[in-house]
């Protein structure tokens with residue numbers, strides 16, 4: 001099947017109807033929903049069942065007449081491998097088509113060196129593959145840090161890793177493994193997991209902001225991820241007189257609200273005022289310590305989180321004034337760990353928005369945890385399942 005064939009498009013639409021739009025629909029319900037004939041839907045469903053993408057469920061007997069057979073994704077056959085990087089660690093997972101993990105694996109990386117990071121990634125992919133006896137989609141979903149070209153899968157740079165040299169990650173993985181690699185920024189991957197598995201209303205427009213050593217954002221319009229390098233949320237300028245960012249600009253959101261900004265602010269306040277966090281002067285100040293203290297009510301730690309919250313609040317209100325998302329989800333290792341931070345971000349953004357904008361915008365905390373990025377990388381691969389199994393160059397399943 002060619003990807004622009006009407007047959008391929010029908011397959012993709014029927015699969016989407018079964019997977020996200022409708023709840024365990026019958027062939028007749030899909031035909032009505034998509035405006036296709038029942039015969040056309042039956043033929044497509046036959047192909048999807050033969051490809052082990054869709055399964056027929058038991059008919060529940062209720063009421064009069066014979067109801068159509070309900071259809072659902074087949075979670076028992078195909079599986080997908082995802083990998084994501086965080087804090088000198090590659091985490092790997094294998095999930096079924098419903099995103100349920102069946103295996104997790106971790107590999108440490110000793111340095112932030114690019115070659116070593118890629119070497120450990122490929123070693124981990126091979127290891128995970130050798131441990132799974134399920135059919136695997138012929139590809140990998142990979143979530144590295146940095147700014148990524150979604151077409152070439154090249155990491156342009158990752159300031160928080162000190163990577164200023166381009167890393168052709170997709171090409172390196174494909175050459176080493178012979179399989180396709182789909183590359184997505186780790187926080188953007190976490191956003192994919194949040195949207196896919198976080199119980200959000202997919203008909204709405206949602207923005208996900210990952211806050212950690214870097215800051216990345218994902219925008220979804222009606223459930224579709226805008227996966228473009230052309231928006232660089234972390235480098236939105238908040239204050240042109242602010243601190244220097246790794247990208248060369250001053251006052252980028254990443255320079256004002258990432259982990260480094262949080263810790264720099266805490267250290268500067270400690271130097272300025274000997275009573276500031278005085279009980280912790282002889283130990284390393286970490287983001288985790290500040291988050292834990294803030295949750296316990298320590299006013300100094302709270303002021304540090306409020307400082308980065310104000311920059312994030314300005315970023316959100318700017319986005320709200322331009323594209324008016326229905327929901328903004330704060331995630332990433334720092335965002336998801338701190339209810340206090342999310343409350344402060346909400347206050348900072350709402351302070352500057354009009355009442356009716358405030359009513360129309362929910363700001364919530366992400367729910368996917370540390371595992372979100374790797375789960376999202378696997379979910380990103382799952383999004384390509386039609387292309388991988390029935391797309392151009394693949395044998396037609398009849």
Ligand SMILES: [Zn+2]
Pocket residue numbers: 234235245246247248249252254255
């Ligand atoms: Zn920047």
